[in-house]
Amino acid sequence: MKQSGGLTSDIILARTMNAIEIQGLEKSYRTGFFKNKLKQGLLPLSLEVEEGEVFGYLGPNGAGKTTTLKLLLGLVFPSGGTAKILGRELGDIAVKRQIGFLPEQPYFYDHLTPLELLDYYARLSGVESRERRRKVERALARVGMSNSGKTQLRKFSKGMLQRVGIAQAIVHDPKLVLLDEPMSGLDPIGRREVRDLVQELNEEGKTIFFSTHILSDAETLCDRVAVLNKGELKGVGVVADLVREVSGEVEVVWNGAQAIAQLSALGARCHSTGDVVRAILPERSLDAALEILRKNQARLTSVTPVRATLEDYFLARIGETKPKEVNA
Amino acid sequence: MIGRLWAIAFNTFREAVRDRVLYNLILFALLIVGASVLFGQISLDINRIVLINLGLTAISMFGIVIAIFIGIGLVSKEIEKRTLYTVLAARPVRRWEFIAGKFLGLVMTLTVNALLMSVGFFAAVLYVSHGLGRGDLSLVTAIYFILLEFVLITALALLFSTFSTPIFSSIFAFAIFAVGTFAEDMRGFAQMAQGVTRWVMTGAAYLVPNFASLNVIGQVAHNTRIEPKLILLNTLYVFVYTAAVLTASVWIFERRNLK
Numbered sequence A: 001m002k003q004s005g006g007l008t009s010d011i012i013l014a015r016t017m018n019a020i021e022i023q024g025l026e027k028s029y030r031t032g033f034f035k036n037k038l039k040q041g042l043l044p045l046s047l048e049v050e051e052g053e054v055f056g057y058l059g060p061n062g063a064g065k066t067t068t069l070k071l072l073l074g075l076v077f078p079s080g081g082t083a084k085i086l087g088r089e090l091g092d093i094a095v096k097r098q099i100g101f102l103p104e105q106p107y108f109y110d111h112l113t114p115l116e117l118l119d120y121y122a123r124l125s126g127v128e129s130r131e132r133r134r135k136v137e138r139a140l141a142r143v144g145m146s147n148s149g150k151t152q153l154r155k156f157s158k159g160m161l162q163r164v165g166i167a168q169a170i171v172h173d174p175k176l177v178l179l180d181e182p183m184s185g186l187d188p189i190g191r192r193e194v195r196d197l198v199q200e201l202n203e204e205g206k207t208i209f210f211s212t213h214i215l216s217d218a219e220t221l222c223d224r225v226a227v228l229n230k231g232e233l234k235g236v237g238v239v240a241d242l243v244r245e246v247s248g249e250v251e252v253v254w255n256g257a258q259a260i261a262q263l264s265a266l267g268a269r270c271h272s273t274g275d276v277v278r279a280i281l282p283e284r285s286l287d288a289a290l291e292i293l294r295k296n297q298a299r300l301t302s303v304t305p306v307r308a309t310l311e312d313y314f315l316a317r318i319g320e321t322k323p324k325e326v327n328a
Numbered sequence B: 001m002i003g004r005l006w007a008i009a010f011n012t013f014r015e016a017v018r019d020r021v022l023y024n025l026i027l028f029a030l031l032i033v034g035a036s037v038l039f040g041q042i043s044l045d046i047n048r049i050v051l052i053n054l055g056l057t058a059i060s061m062f063g064i065v066i067a068i069f070i071g072i073g074l075v076s077k078e079i080e081k082r083t084l085y086t087v088l089a090a091r092p093v094r095r096w097e098f099i100a101g102k103f104l105g106l107v108m109t110l111t112v113n114a115l116l117m118s119v120g121f122f123a124a125v126l127y128v129s130h131g132l133g134r135g136d137l138s139l140v141t142a143i144y145f146i147l148l149e150f151v152l153i154t155a156l157a158l159l160f161s162t163f164s165t166p167i168f169s170s171i172f173a174f175a176i177f178a179v180g181t182f183a184e185d186m187r188g189f190a191q192m193a194q195g196v197t198r199w200v201m202t203g204a205a206y207l208v209p210n211f212a213s214l215n216v217i218g219q220v221a222h223n224t225r226i227e228p229k230l231i232l233l234n235t236l237y238v239f240v241y242t243a244a245v246l247t248a249s250v251w252i253f254e255r256r257n258l259k
Helices: A007-017 A065-072 A093-098 A114-124 A129-142 A158-170 A188-203 A215-221 A239-244 A260-265 A283-295 A310-318 B002-018 B021-039 B044-071 B076-080 B083-088 B095-129 B134-161 B166-180 B183-192 B195-207 B217-221 B228-254
Strands: A018-031 A037-050 A054-058 A080-085 A099-102 A176-180 A207-212 A224-229 A232-238 A246-255 A269-273 A276-282 A299-307
Touching: A018 A065, A018 A207, A037 A065, A037 A080, A037 A207, A037 A232, A054 A065, A054 A188, A054 A215, A065 A080, A065 A176, A065 A207, A093 A099, A099 A158, A114 A129, A114 A158, A114 B002, A114 B083, A129 A158, A158 A176, A158 A188, A188 A207, A188 A215, A207 A215, A215 A239, A215 A310, A224 A239, A224 A310, A232 A239, A232 A310, A239 A310, A246 A283, A260 A269, A260 A276, A260 A283, A276 A283, A283 A299, B002 B021, B002 B095, B021 B044, B021 B095, B044 B095, B044 B134, B044 B166, B044 B217, B076 B083, B076 B166, B083 B095, B095 B134, B095 B228, B134 B166, B134 B217, B134 B228, B166 B183, B183 B195
Parallel strands: A054 A207, A054 A224, A099 A176, A176 A207
Antiparallel strands: A018 A037, A018 A080, A224 A232, A246 A276, A246 A299, A269 A276
C-alpha cells in the first residue's frame, strides 16, 4: 500500500481499495409447512475483496456461494450484517452500472438473438445508443460468438449459452464482474477460453469474483481464495502462498518394480505405470527408501518435495481428507 | 427510467409476438368471415346484431384469455427460468420498473392484437351493413371498454404472478374475472340482504373489479347510445383500480426473496 499523509487518508485509501466489503452478512430462511423452522443459508460472513484482484469463492455444492452472491446483488435480503460494493451500500441501485453478473446455469430470453439480448441488457445498463452497437459486438467477439449473433438463443447448446452469459456480464464494461460457476457446462476448450478471458479482464483492471468448485481453475486464475462450507467461511488465503507450502512429503520416481513392497512397509504410497513407479513417502523416510532402491539396483529418476495444492487446502478447510493412492 | 421501462415493455411485446401469440388472429379472422357469410343469409338487422355480438365478444374473450395466460407468467416464469436475475441483479433496474415494464408490454401486445381484430371486425360490419354510419361510433366505444378490460385483467394476473404459481394464478384470475362480470348483480343482492351480511356483501361487491360496467356489447349491438359520463367513469375506475392493483404487486414483489 502506498504511504500517505495521515491516518484519515490511510483509511480513505484502504476503503477505496476494496471492491467488496462484507461485515457479518448472514441469511436464514423459514422452512416447513408452518414456516416455523429456521434454516441458516449463510452464517455471519466477513470478507474483503480488493480492487483489481481475481478472487475465488470455493465451496462444495450447497455451501452458500450462490446465496452470498444473491445477497450482494439484492436478489435476496440479508437477515443481518452489512456489505458494500465499490464503496456503496447494498441496495444502492446506481452501483449496478458498474457490476456484471453471470448466474449459475444461466437461462436467457430464448426468443432473442445474442445481438438483441446484449442490446437489451446494454439498454438496461444505461449504455448510450451511439456506443451500444460497438459494445455489443465487442462483447460477442470476446466470447468467440461473432458469427452466431443472429441465431435465436433457443437453438444454442449449454456451452454457447454460457458464453452468451459471460458476454452479457461484460457488455457494459463493468468494474466488478461476479461469475457464479463460470466454467459449468463448458468443454475443455471453452474452459480454457474463459480462463483466458478472465485473465484478460483482470489485466484491464477489473475485479473478478467468481465462485467455483473446480479447484484447478481457481488455482490457475485466483490471487486469493475463500473457502466456504455449510454456510460458514472456513478460511481465506493467497493462492501463491498456499501452493508454496511444503507438505512434509517427498515424491520418489524410479524404474523397476522390485522395491515396491519394501517401500510400502516404510509407509510409502506407491503407484506404478508400466515399469515406472511413483511413491509418496514422509520426508524422514527418504534416506531409508533411497538405501532400499540402491540395494535393489533400481534406476532412480527423480526425488521431489511434494508441495501443497489448493485441493489440499480446500479439503483441510472443509474437514475432508484426500483419498489416498492405492498401493500397487 | 423511461428507457428502461420501454426496453422491458418492448421485450415483453416481442416475446409474445415471437411466441406466436398473434396467431389467434387467424382463428378470429376465420370466425368473422364464417359468421359474415353464414349470417348474410338471414335478414339484415338480425345479421348485424349477431355479427356485432359475436365479433366484440370474440375480441374480448381472445384478449382476456391471452391476458391471463401470459399475465400469470410475467413474473413467476421469469423467476422460474431465472431470466430475472440478469435484469435485477446487475442492472440499475428497480423492482417497480420491472413490474411496470412487464405490465405495459402485455397491455401493448393486447392493444395491437385487439386493434388488428377490430380492423377485421369493422370490415365484416361494413360487408353486412353495406356502409358505416355515425351510430357505429358506439362500436369504437365498446372496443375502448374492451381495452380497459384488458388493462384491468392484466394488472390482476400480474398481481397473482408476484406471489403464486401459474396454475393457482390462472385459477384466481379466471375466477375474479367471472365474479367481476356479475359485480352489478352482486351489488343488487347486497342491497336485499340485512345486517352484517349486507355490509359484508356490499364490501365484497365493491371490492371485486366491475367488469360488468365495461361490457356494453349488448347495448351497442342494439344501437343504444353510450353516455359520455359512463366513458369517463369507466376510464377513471380502471385507472384507479389498476393503480391500486399494481401498487399491491410492487409492494409484494419488493419484499420477495428471489431464491
